[in-house]
Structures are given as structure tokens and as C-alpha cells.
Amino acid sequence: MVQPTFSRRAVLLAAGGLAAGCARRPEVEPARLRLATGPEGAVYRRIGGVLAGRVSEQVPGVTVTTVPSGASTDNIRMLRAGEAQLGLTSLDALITTDGRAPDGVSAICRLYDSHLHLVVMAGSPIGEFADLAGRRVSLGARDSGTEFTSRRALELARLELEWLYLSQAESAAALRDGRIDAMFSLTGVPTPAITELAQKHAIRLIPLAAQAGALITAFPGPYTPAMIPSTAYAGVPAARTVAVPNVLLVRNDLPDELVHAITDTIFTRAGPAAVPEAWHINVRTGISTATAPLHPGAAAWFRDRKR
Numbered sequence: 001m002v003q004p005t006f007s008r009r010a011v012l013l014a015a016g017g018l019a020a021g022c023a024r025r026p027e028v029e030p031a032r033l034r035l036a037t038g039p040e041g042a043v044y045r046r047i048g049g050v051l052a053g054r055v056s057e058q059v060p061g062v063t064v065t066t067v068p069s070g071a072s073t074d075n076i077r078m079l080r081a082g083e084a085q086l087g088l089t090s091l092d093a094l095i096t097t098d099g100r101a102p103d104g105v106s107a108i109c110r111l112y113d114s115h116l117h118l119v120v121m122a123g124s125p126i127g128e129f130a131d132l133a134g135r136r137v138s139l140g141a142r143d144s145g146t147e148f149t150s151r152r153a154l155e156l157a158r159l160e161l162e163w164l165y166l167s168q169a170e171s172a173a174a175l176r177d178g179r180i181d182a183m184f185s186l187t188g189v190p191t192p193a194i195t196e197l198a199q200k201h202a203i204r205l206i207p208l209a210a211q212a213g214a215l216i217t218a219f220p221g222p223y224t225p226a227m228i229p230s231t232a233y234a235g236v237p238a239a240r241t242v243a244v245p246n247v248l249l250v251r252n253d254l255p256d257e258l259v260h261a262i263t264d265t266i267f268t269r270a271g272p273a274a275v276p277e278a279w280h281i282n283v284r285t286g287i288s289t290a291t292a293p294l295h296p297g298a299a300a301w302f303r304d305r306k307r
Contacts, residue, residue, distance in 0.1 A: 030061030034083070035086040053184075071144035090114055092149055092222040094107075110296060112247055114186045137180060139184055142165040166180075171183035171185065194233060205233075207229045225242060260301050262297075283305060
């Protein structure tokens with residue numbers, strides 16, 4: 001089990017204070033933290049790197065390093081096992097069937113929404129979701145949010161197919177080479193692996209409007225209907241789909257002052273957006289983590305913001 005490293009010496013964080021309510025940040029002790037991200041070709045890798053870099057730059061004495069993973073459910077496992085102290089997950093993978101988050105973890109904030117992509121090559125005979133029956137399809141990396149959400153959609157449709165577990169980059173390469181017939185990807189828009197594929201090869205997105213409705217009906221809360229716009233990928237028409245919020249998680253045993261400082265960095269000190277998804281991170285939606293509880297340090301920051 002990898003535990004965060006804290007010194008005994010408290011350090012006063014940079015002056016300037018919160019956007020509202022406080023003259024300065026609380027004091028925190030130096031720490032080395034690990035942030036679980038995702039597989040190759042995933043937005044989680046990009047935005048996780050940005051978040052780790054900003055916190056390391058803006059919170060004196062705190063260093064955050066990123067850790068590759070399978071993504072959502074793998075990150076939750078790593079957090080609970082103490083292999084990471086921070087992690088990214090899709091909201092549907094976080095909320096259990098009884099509507100609660102797993103023991104030992106809580107939320108810092110909601111970040112941005114991921115959209116479920118179902119990608120095929122332009123010449124594919126697959127024209128709709130039902131055509132996946134009997135096909136070879138990548139469900140994303142094992143223990144990823146892609147696997148979690150796409151499995152739910154397939155189970156609701158009672159479709160039987162041959163599935164593989166491939167990262168987004170691996171899925172795109174396999175689709176290009178004809179080793180699979182389609183790939184799922186639950187990710188931000190645009191996502192690197194699909195962007196690179198579309199730049200060199202003609203692809204299509206299969207509409208998922210009916211699947212969005214089925215997921216919303218069967219699992220109220222984390223899902224909303226959405227659209228992947230025609231501007232997302234070169235030469236690819238718009239497609240209706242389902243969106244799922246992403247949440248930044250933290251272990252419950254991290255000090256309140258440290259989580260308060262991390263939350264402050266995300267919302268007031270992050271600087272210019274380095275990736276498109278970062279433009280969607282804002283205070284208004286950041287507190288909306290559904291039934292996943294906020295860590296006390298994050299909750300205190302949002303309370304300070306309202307003063």
C-alpha cells in the first residue's frame with residue numbers, strides 16, 4: 001500500500017486567498033500524492049496530467065504524480081487500496097446500485113462530462129446499435145468507465161457479441177487494421193485516439209439516442225442525453241449519444257486542509273485551459289456530484305465560496 005508522505009512542518013500557502021470568504025488558504029503540510037488517470041489515448045491521461053501539474057505548481061510543498069490505469073473502476077480500486085490518493089472516475093461507475101459511493105473515498109468535485117462514442121470505419125456494414133450482434137467490439141480497457149457504461153447499454157439491449165478489452169489507442173489501431181468491427185469510448189470530446197484516427201481515415205459515429213433513453217430510464221441520476229457535434233472530428237457527422245459526468249476522487253483520510261487547497265487550485269488557480277475539457281470545469285457544476293459525498297475539505301471550500 002502506498003501512503004501519502006506528510007512532513008511535520010506546516011507550510012503557509014501562497015497569499016492571495018480564496019475567490020470569496022477567506023483572506024488566505026489554510027495551512028497544509030507537504031505531501032507526495034499519486035493521481036490515478038487512465039490508459040493510453042484517453043482524455044483522463046491529459047487532464048490528469050494538467051491537474052497534477054497545477055497542484056504541484058500552486059500548492060507549496062505538495063507534489064502530485066500521475067499513475068496510468070485502466071480508468072474509472074480501476075482508479076476506485078487503487079484509491080481504496082491506498083495505491084493512489086487522487087483519481088478520476090465516471091459518475092455511473094462510482095455510484096453503486098444502492099446509490100452510494102464506495103467506502104473510503106469521496107469527491108473533490110465534478111469536472112467535465114464524457115460522451116459515449118461508438119466508432120466504426122466509414123465503409124462498415126454496421127449502421128445502428130443492433131448491428132453489433134455477433135461482431136468483434138472493443139469495450140475499452142478492462143475496469144474502465146468505457147467498459148462499465150458500454151456493458152450496461154449492451155445488457156439493456158440484450159445484444160450478444162465478441163468483446164475485447166483494449167485501451168483507446170489500441171482500439172483505434174485495431175479498428176483501423178480490421179481486427180475489430182467497432183469500438184466504444186466513454187471520453188471527453190474530442191478525444192486524442194479518435195481524433196488521430198479520423199485525421200487519417202474515414203470513420204463514422206453510430207447514433208446512440210435510444211441507448212441514452214434506456215440508460216436514463218434504467219439508472220436514473222448519472223446519465224443525460226447529449227450530442228457529439230460535427231466539429232469534434234474531421235469529416236464526421238454529429239451523433240446523438242449519452243453523457244456521463246466525471247468526478248475527481250480523493251481518499252477520505254487526506255487532511256481537510258490539503259483537500260481544501262487542491263479544490264481552491266482547481267477552481268481559482270488553474271490558469272489557462274490546456275485541454276478542451278478544462279473549459280467545462282466551473283464552480284456552478286463542480287459541486288454537483290450527485291449522491292457521492294464531498295470530502296470535508298472540498299465541502300468547506302464550496303461553503304467559503306458562498307460567503
